[in-house]
Amino acid sequence: MNILVINAGSSSLKSSLFQVVEGKVDATPLWQAQVDFTYRPEETLIQTRRRGGGWVSFPSIPPQAGINGLAPLFQSLWQGEEALLPGAKAIDAIGHRVVHGGSLYQRPTQISPIVEQTIEQLIPLAPAHNPAALEGIRLLGHLAPGIPQVAVFDTAFHQQMPAAAALYPLPYAWAEQGIRRYGFHGINHEYCARRAAELLNRPLSELRLITCHLGNGCSLAAIRGGKSVDTTMGYTPLEGLMMGSRSGSVDPGILIHQLRQGMSVEELDRILNRESGLKGVSGLSSDMRTVLEAMEAGHKRAELAFDLFIHRLRSQIGSMLMNLDRLDALVFSGGIGENSAPVRAATCADLGFLGIQIDPVLNAGSPRNCDISTFDAAVRVLVISAQEDWAIATACQAVLQGE
Template sequence: MPKDKTYFLTINGGSSSIKFTLYNVDESLTPFLSGKLTGLGLPTASLCVNDSSAGEVTTEVQADNYQQAVAVLLEWFQQHLNINSLQAIGHRIVHGGHQYKKPQWVTKDLLKHLSAITPLDPQHLPGEIQLIEALEQQFPYIKQLVCFDTEFHQTLPNVAKLLPIPRYYFDKGIYRYGFHGLSYQYLMQMLHQHEGSRINQQKIILAHLGNGASMAAIKNGQSIDTTMAMTPAAGLVMGTRSGDLDPGLFGLLNRSESMTEQQFETMINQQSGLLGISTTTSDMQQLLQTRSDDRHAQEAIDVFCYQAKKQIGAYAAALGGLDTLVFSGGIGENVAEIRSQICEQLTFMGIELDRDLNQQNALQISSRQSRVTVWVISTDEELMIAQSMCDLLNLNH
C-alpha cells in the first residue's frame, strides 16, 4: 500500500461474512485490494485477501462470533494497511429505519438511532454497529460513512409500501422498506452506461439472486415495488431465509411446539429457504450436483425457481409490461441453469434466452427474437459506498 496515495476503505458486513475493499482515490476509485472473511460462527473461518500486487492469499482464522471476526479484521488492518493514507471508511448498513434516507457521516446520534431500531433487523444491525464502534475506537481520527440499503426504495408508492395491518403501525415506521438497494443502484448505473437515458422509459425487473434474494420493479428509473418488506427475511426463497410465509405460522408453532419468538426468528433466518427444504445445504451449486440422487435437493431448486418466475410475472403486471430483466447476485450472475429454469415458459411475456450466451454468463443472454432484453451484470455494492464518500467529500469519481 503506497504511502503517497489516498485510499477509501469500504466494509460490507453481512450476517455470516464481512467483505472489504480498498480503493485508490487518486486513480478514479481503482480497487487496490479486496478481502472477505467467511464462515462466521463456524468451527473454521477463513480470510481471503486479493491484492493487486501480491495475488490471492487465504488464511484460516478463529471467528466463533461477530466480536472475534471484528478483532481478526482490525488486527489485519493494523498489520497490512497504512492507516495514515486512509481518508475515510464506508459501511453498508442494511436498515436505516424511517429516519435516514441518504448516506451519513457517523455520529453518536446516528449510532444511538441505529441501536434503537435493531429490532427491525436483528440479523445485521448489531454486527454492523459493532464494526463501526470497533473501528472508531481503533482509528478515532478517520471519518466513517454509512450507506443504507433502504435508500434506493424511498420512491415506493404507498400502494407498495403499506402493510395491510392497522395504520397506527405505519405511523410508527412499520411498513415495507425494501433492501439490496446498493446492488440495485449499481445495476441501474450499469444499465445507464450501456443503454443511456432510454432506461428511464423502460419497464425493468432487477433480480438480485444470491444467499439473500430479492427483486425490484423499476419504472421511470425508480423503484415502484420490491420483494423484501419490513425486514430482509420477506419475499423470495433464499439460502437460509424463508421468504414470505403464512402469518399464522408463528402462532401455530408457538401453541403446538412451544416455539419462542427467538426460536422462530432463528428458524426463518438461518434454518429455512434452500437449506430448510433440502435439509442438507443452502449452496445452489451443491444442490445442482446432488439433485439427480436427492429428491429434496431437486425440490429446493424447483421452489426457488418457481417463486422467482412467479414474481417476474407479478412485476410485469405491476409495471404494465416488461422491457428489461437483469440477473445479478451470486446465483444470478453465475448459475446459467437456474436462469434458464426461471425463464422457461416465459416466452409468452417476450422472454427468450440464447442458450450459448446464457451458458457463457454473457452480458446479454436474450436471443435475437426476445422482446425482453435479458442481462447478466455482476453487482458491486462496495463501489457505490466509495462513490458516496466521494460525493460527500466533493471529490471527482
C-alpha cells in the same frame, strides 16, 4: 483519495480499498479482504489480496473474537514494512454497508454520534446485520480516529416507493409506529439499474426494469426511471422470495398455529431464518450449487427445492411486472443470479409471450455484464456482476464532496 469499504454481514465480512483516479472510483480495488467467521468451529478464515495478485491467508482469529478481532487486518494497511498505505491518514474515508436505516435515512450519510445511535436503535429490525455494521464502525473509529466514515444503507433505495407498495394492510396505527415495508439489497438494485442503462446504451430515466438479486438472500425490485416502485423484501429481510435458508413469504396463519402449539418465538425465528428455504426443503444445504449437484444425482427433495425456488421466483417477477407499464430488461445479479445458468434458464423458460427469450449458448457461457437474450427478443435479459463495495465507495465519495 483512498476509500476503505467495510461490508460486514452476520457471519462474514468483505473489505476493499479503492482509489479515486481522475475524479472517479477505480473499479479495481487496490486491496481486498474476505473473512468467514463460520469456516471452522475454532478458526476464522481470513484471506487478502492486492491488485494483480492472488488470495493469501492472513493469521486467523477465534470466531468469538468477532469483528473486533480484525484490528490487525486493518492495521496492516498502514503499519509495517509491507503496508500498502503507510499511515492511517493515507485513508481519506471509510464507507460501511448498513442493512437497515429505517425511515430516517434515504441516502448515504456521514456517520456522527447521532447516526451511530440510530443504527443501534434499529438493531431489532435487522438483528443479524446491524450489530456487525456497528461493530465495524466503532472499530475503525478507534483504529483511525478523525477519518470520516459514511453509512450506506441497504434500505435507502426503496424509501421512495409509493405508499400503496410500502404499507401493509394492517391497522394504520401500526404504520405510524414504523411497521412498513422497507426493502433491502438496495445498494445492488440501484447499481444494477445504472449498469443496465450503460449496457443498453439508454437513459436510465426512460427504462423499466426488474432486477433480481439472487444469493443466499434473494429479492426483486421493480424500477421505473431509476426509482424503486416495488420490491419483495419488507419490514425485515425475511419477506418475499424463497432463499438459501430463509422461508420468504408464508401464510401468517401457519406461524400463529405453531405458536399455539407451543413453539417459542426464538425457535420460530430460527426455523424461518436458518432452517427453511433451499436448506429446509432439500434437507441438504442452503447453497444452490449443492442442490443442483444433488439434483443431477437424482435427489428428489433437491429437485423439489429447485422447483419451488423457481416457481416462487417466476410468480414474484410477475408481481413486479404489474407495477410497470412495460418491461425493457430483466436483470440477474448476486451469487446465484450471476453463476447459475440452470436458474436463469428455468426462470426465463416459456416467457416468450412477454418478449423474453434467452440464447442457451450465451446463458451457459459464464456471462458477466452482458446481454444473454436472443437477437430478436423484445425484452433484454442481462447478467450483471454485483459491485456493492464499489457502489459504497462511490456513494462515500459523493457524500464527502457534498453531492
